[in-house]
Amino acid sequence: MSIRITQGMLYSRALIDVQRGLSRYSQLQQEVATGRRINRPSDDPAAALRILPLRNDLADLEQLSGNVSLARETLDTSTASLEDASSLMQRVRELTTQASNGTLSDSDRQSIGAEVEQLLSQLVGIGNSRRGDRYLFGGTENGDAPFEMVSENGRTRIVYHGNHESLEIDVAPGVSTGLNVPGDSIFQARSRGATTFAAAHGSASTGAVPTGAGDTGIGFGRLDVTFAGLHTDAPSTVSAGAGTSTAVGPLAYTFTTGPNTLSIGGGPAVNIPVTDGTFTTSDGRTLSLTVTGVPTTLTGTFTARAGLSTDGGATVTDVSDFSATGVQVADSFAGTVLNVDVTALARTGSEDVKFAGTFDAFTTLVTLRDLLQNDAGLPNQNVRDRIAQMLTEVDGAHDAVLDGLRELGFRSSSMDVLKNRVEGLRVSRTESLSSVEDTDIAEAILELQRQDLSYQAALQVSARVIQTTLQGFLR
Numbered sequence: 413m414s415i416r417i418t419q420g421m422l423y424s425r426a427l428i429d430v431q432r433g434l435s436r437y438s439q440l441q442q443e444v445a446t447g448r449r450i451n452r453p454s455d456d457p458a459a460a461l462r463i464l465p466l467r468n469d470l471a472d473l474e475q476l477s478g479n480v481s482l483a484r485e486t487l488d489t490s491t492a493s494l495e496d497a498s499s500l501m502q503r504v505r506e507l508t509t510q511a512s513n514g515t516l517s518d519s520d521r522q523s524i525g526a527e528v529e530q531l532l533s534q535l536v537g538i539g540n541s542r543r544g545d546r547y548l549f550g551g552t553e554n555g556d557a558p559f560e561m562v563s564e565n566g567r568t569r570i571v572y573h574g575n576h577e578s579l580e581i582d583v584a585p586g587v588s589t590g591l592n593v594p595g596d597s598i599f600q601a602r603s604r605g606a607t608t609f610a611a612a613h614g615s616a617s618t619g620a621v622p623t624g625a626g627d628t629g630i631g632f633g634r635l636d637v638t639f640a641g642l643h644t645d646a647p648s649t650v651s652a653g654a655g656t657s658t659a660v661g662p663l664a665y666t667f668t669t670g671p672n673t674l675s676i677g678g679g680p681a682v683n684i685p686v687t688d689g690t691f692t693t694s695d696g697r698t699l700s701l702t703v704t705g706v707p708t709t710l711t712g713t714f715t716a717r718a719g720l721s722t723d724g725g726a727t728v729t730d731v732s733d734f735s736a737t738g739v740q741v742a743d744s745f746a747g748t749v750l751n752v753d754v755t756a757l758a759r760t761g762s763e764d765v766k767f768a769g770t771f772d773a774f775t776t777l778v779t780l781r782d783l784l785q786n787d788a789g790l791p792n793q794n795v796r797d798r799i800a801q802m803l804t805e806v807d808g809a810h811d812a813v814l815d816g817l818r819e820l821g822f823r824s825s826s827m828d829v830l831k832n833r834v835e836g837l838r839v840s841r842t843e844s845l846s847s848v849e850d851t852d853i854a855e856a857i858l859e860l861q862r863q864d865l866s867y868q869a870a871l872q873v874s875a876r877v878i879q880t881t882l883q884g885f886l887r
Contacts, residue, residue, distance in 0.1 A: 472585075473838045480583045480831045486591045487824035490548045493541040494598070494817040497773070500531055500538070501810040504777060505803070507531075511784055512800040518786070521795070525784030532777040536561050536570065539599050549595030550574030558595045559774075565724065566787060569746050570774040572596045584830045585837070589823055593816050598773075601812035602630065605768030607750070609635065612762035613794055619661075620720075620763055621753040623738050629722070629748040631775040632798075633765035635741065636721045637757065643715035643732045647707040650674075650714070653688035655700030658760045660718035661734045663699070667710040674703055697759050718757055722750050722765070731757070771805035773813060779805075 510516075511524050539559040541548045550558035551574040558574040576597070578590035607622040607629075618637045639657040642650070647665065659677065666675045673681035677693030684703040691699045699716060719728040720741045727744040734754050741750045750765065771779065782788075783798050790798075 469841045470838065473834055473841065476582060476584060476834050477831070477838065479581050480827050480834060483581055483583055483589055483591055484824060484827040484831075486543055486548070487820050487827070489543045490541070490592060491817060491820045491824060493538050493548060494813060494820060497535060497538045497599075497813045498810065498817060500535055501773065501806065501813055504528065504531055504780070505806045505810065508780060508799060508803050508806050511780075512796055512803070514796055518792075521784045521786070525781050528777055528781045528784060532774070532781060533561070535599070535773060535777060539595050547574070548592055549598065551592070551594040552577045552579055559599070564745055565726075567745055568778050568781075570600070570778070572600060583827065584833055587830065589826070589830075593819055598813060598816035600772040600774060601809075601815070602772055603769045605770075608766050608768065609763040610766070612764050613790055615761035615763075616759060618761045618763055619756040619758040621756060622765070623751040623753050626738070626740075626751045627749065627767060629743065629746065629750050629765065629767045630770040630772070631767060631779050633722055633743075633750065633767065634724075635750065635752065635763040635765050636719075636725065637760050637762070638719040638721070638725075638728070639760055640717040640719040640728070640730055643717050646714040647709065647712070649704045649707045651702050653690075653700030653702045655688045655690055655698075657699045657716065659693055659697035659699045659758070660716045660731075660760060661754075661758050662713050662715055663693070664713050665711065667706045669706055669710075672706050674701075676701075695758075718754070718760070720752060720754075722748075771802075771809060773809040776802065776805050776809045 507524050507528060511521055516524075536559050539549050540557040546554050547558050550556075553574045556573045558572060560571045560573060562569050562571055572595065574595055576594050578594060579592050580588045581591055582588045604627075606624055607627045609617075609620060609622055611617045612634065618635075620635060620637060637660065639652075639660060641652045647667075650665075663677050665677075666681075667673070667684075668675075668681065672684050674684050674691065675681040676691040676699055677695070677697065679692040679694050682689055682691055685705055687702050688700055689703065691701055693699070715732055715734065718731040718734075720731060720739065721728045722741050723743045723745050727742050729739060729741045731739055731754050734757060737753045737755060739752045739754050741752055743749070780799070780802055783790075783795055783802070786795055
């Protein structure tokens, strides 16, 4: 059976051929214009599935490349700040060596102290360094400046408002680095050692002993022991007098009658009754008492309470139990505690306290400044000795700054290696994407020319086959 070819079939076929040629021509034109063989998933669905992951990888690598540059700039800025801090600490060491010279006068040391105070302010400024709107040494906190200098009642401390965390950023696939080092690990680096007591100048040993555990104080401190009155175990006829008392702790007493006397701690007997009488123990301690008469019990032991303070009397811990091996004494200014064994505490006075291993950069400068200004009125020899001891502390604080400098320097230098790695991965992914996506320009142009000829031929043939005149139709 033959197929009848109608005029409508000719029209339809001609239209299909022209449209197909035009579509292919348009596709080739787009390939040449964009340089890509695949411009939409329908061009090659299988290849499109490979292109999308490659493009995502390139976007990630572009972000990592930016992160590497950001990390390098931030670390270099932090490194420059710590280099300034290192130079400052070197100057502090020179001044400490100079100040320990026994030939310096008080005014000379005052002048050095003024410079140390300026260096302290500069060091706080370095600790509060910024890059843009972010502090470099505040950890992940950025609300307030990391370090604040607080002064009260002649005492100075540096408060850290940051945290102990580090800002992390991805710098390579599976690799992250810290953009900073928390400032407290650099400027307040401590390796706490033993706490030691030494009788303050002009004061005998109080008998207080550090427990060596749980202390949070830093640098040098001072423990003041004062008489705090009599405990409730005192005889009914005995009360504290208005005079000076240096004895604390358990005290043996002996009353006699005919004549009436009272002896304290094995010391000489004093006639009673007496108002504000001074009683001396066998070891030279004194107690001011008012005694109205002889009680029923003639011998025994009563307790003279002690007051312990590490903040100049602002906070006083009352001690009446002298069997305690760990009395906690709080410093209301610094927010620290000192633990004291009072089992041998026997007299009033002051103990110079040293918290070994806690002389960080700020504490060292504050301590040096206070020693040089000598507001406590210490003898010159004591001042020189303490300043000489501070040389080791200055070196330790400087080492902590250098440790931070080395850490940041290492991270910064490693960015060069990571940048090369990221760039290498970008080149590799780009080549892979190009092999799948890009078109062969020479081949595409030749194909475009061939398709143009085919398209023109289709138009001419269609114009010849499709005769739209009545004369052509009658032939």
